[in-house]
Amino acid sequence: MIKVEHLVKRFGLRKAVDDISFEVEKGTVLGFLGPNGAGKTTTIRMMAGYLPATSGRIWVNGIDVNEDPVRAQRQIGYMPENTPLYDEMTAGGFLEFVAEIRGFRGAERSRRVDEVLDSCMLGSVRHQPIETLSKGYRRRTCLAQTLIHDPPVLLLDEPTEGLDPNQKQVVRDMIERMAKDKIIMLSTHVLEEVEAVCSRAMIISEGRLKADGAPAELKKRSASYNVLTVEVLAPAEEAAKVFGAIPDVERVEPVTEAGGKQVLRLIPKDRQSLAVGVIEAAARHKWMVVGMRSDSGRLDEVFRQITTTDDVIRRSA
Ligand SMILES: Nc1ncnc2c1ncn2[C@@H]1O[C@H](COP(=O)(O)OP(=O)(O)OP(=O)(O)O)[C@@H](O)[C@H]1O
Ligand SMILES: [Mg+2]
Numbered sequence: 001m002i003k004v005e006h007l008v009k010r011f012g013l014r015k016a017v018d019d020i021s022f023e024v025e026k027g028t029v030l031g032f033l034g035p036n037g038a039g040k041t042t043t044i045r046m047m048a049g050y051l052p053a054t055s056g057r058i059w060v061n062g063i064d065v066n067e068d069p070v071r072a073q074r075q076i077g078y079m080p081e082n083t084p085l086y087d088e089m090t091a092g093g094f095l096e097f098v099a100e101i102r103g104f105r106g107a108e109r110s111r112r113v114d115e116v117l118d119s120c121m122l123g124s125v126r127h128q129p130i131e132t133l134s135k136g137y138r139r140r141t142c143l144a145q146t147l148i149h150d151p152p153v154l155l156l157d158e159p160t161e162g163l164d165p166n167q168k169q170v171v172r173d174m175i176e177r178m179a180k181d182k183i184i185m186l187s188t189h190v191l192e193e194v195e196a197v198c199s200r201a202m203i204i205s206e207g208r209l210k211a212d213g214a215p216a217e218l219k220k221r222s223a224s225y226n227v228l229t230v231e232v233l234a235p236a237e238e239a240a241k242v243f244g245a246i247p248d249v250e251r252v253e254p255v256t257e258a259g260g261k262q263v264l265r266l267i268p269k270d271r272q273s274l275a276v277g278v279i280e281a282a283a284r285h286k287w288m289v290v291g292m293r294s295d296s297g298r299l300d301e302v303f304r305q306i307t308t309t310d311d312v313i314r315r316s317a
Contacts, residue, residue, distance in 0.1 A: 007056035016042045018207035029179045031198035032187040039207040040187040048078035077146030081157040083138045087131035091141050102149045116144040135162045156186040191299040210306045211313035219297030228266045228274040231291035248272040
């Protein structure tokens with residue numbers, strides 16, 4: 001388990017991280033979101049024991065990261081934002097070196113290196129000097145390095161940045177495979193990625209925690225949540241009038257009309273669900289509903305709203 005309490009980091013007068021507290025349980029893939037300069041990297045570096053906190057405390061599986069960084073780091077695989085590697089080493093040689101530092105020797109060391117080369121699909125560049133690797137391969141070598149000691153906690157700072165679509169998918173699949181037995185915290189600017197792999201998302205802005213919850217829950221805060229698109233066989237103006245009179249409908253926007261089929265967008269009051277009311281109204285008028293789609297909301301809308309206003313979304317228990 002991870003526990004962070006009142007974490008603060010000051011650089012001079014500037015608070016890069018401003019009183020952040022949260023807990024994460026095993027089995028969580030936590031997406032860490034926020035605009036450029038929000039404090040994601042700073043938070044992750046403190047959690048990984050590479051940057052001392054100004055104040056506040058961090059525990060990783062019960063170990064205080066400030067008091068005992070070396071012991072805490074055995075629990076952690078940390079993938080930094082930039083890819084600091086030893087350029088003159090080969091990919092395989094570098095991983096052997098990391099395994100050695102982590103205390104593995106002989107057959108055990110080789111087994112672990114083979115395993116991460118395989119899981120990160122680096123077999124083909126094993127003997128290639130790191131300085132000659134493309135960006136995506138460098139990034140994956142960096143990821144392989146975090147996995148060598150099979151730590152229960154992974155802190156990944158933009159792990160899929162710079163990867164091609166196929167490699168992004170490979171990394172997402174790896175994360176999903178490992179998720180069950182670990183805590184994985186990853187920062188990203190790719191919101192689809194959060195929806196695809198994260199069971200929980202936190203949004204920070206100007207160093208403060210602004211939203212925390214399951215992606216589907218956060219999306220419920222977006223303006224488009226529960227907007228209903230209806231296709232109905234009905235007379236044009238009448239349909240708009242009847243649906244517009246449903247109590248939870250704020251307004252009706254006609255989309256298209258052809259051959260007696262109306263496509264309408266119904267905007268709800270207060271993000272209420274409209275489906276039942278619409279079906280009932282259509283039945284009363286003997287109109288056939290041929291299609292209906294309720295919007296599940298959009299994370300990018302929530303992101304913009306949260307990071308440009310004083311709104312806060314707390315995690316429900
Ligand atoms: N070593 C440092 N000295 C001074 N200021 C720093 C230092 N490191 C980070 N900062 C500042 O702290 C703030 C947060 O930076 P941080 O790198 O944590 O943001 P981020 O959320 O990771 O942004 P990005 O999405 O661009 O990676 C920024 O204003 C940054 O300039
Ligand atoms: Mg960053």
